[in-house]
Amino acid sequence: MTKKFTKPMKRNWKDDPFPASGRHYLYVCPDCGSRMELHDLRDGDQAYWCHPCAQGHRAGEPPLEALRHEASGEVA
Numbered sequence: 001m002t003k004k005f006t007k008p009m010k011r012n013w014k015d016d017p018f019p020a021s022g023r024h025y026l027y028v029c030p031d032c033g034s035r036m037e038l039h040d041l042r043d044g045d046q047a048y049w050c051h052p053c054a055q056g057h058r059a060g061e062p063p064l065e066a067l068r069h070e071a072s073g074e075v076a
């Protein structure tokens with residue numbers, strides 16, 4: 001028996017520069033640790049925004065400090 005696990009869905013996963021974004025990672029504010037909200041920008045891009053701090057970053061270029069793994073338990 002030979003099984004091939006070559007599904008088209010797998011390719012999208014590998015092409016994603018942030019494979020866990022929106023899946024097992026949380027976006028939190030590097031300063032206050034609050035959960036950041038995804039907002040649409042006027043130029044069509046999207047950004048994560050922290051309301052208490054009034055600061056944020058574009059979804060395409062999140063700082064590493066803003067990424068928290070859900071299962072790591074390191075959520076501040």
Ligand SMILES: [Zn+2]
Binds near residue numbers: 052054
């Ligand atoms: Zn904040």
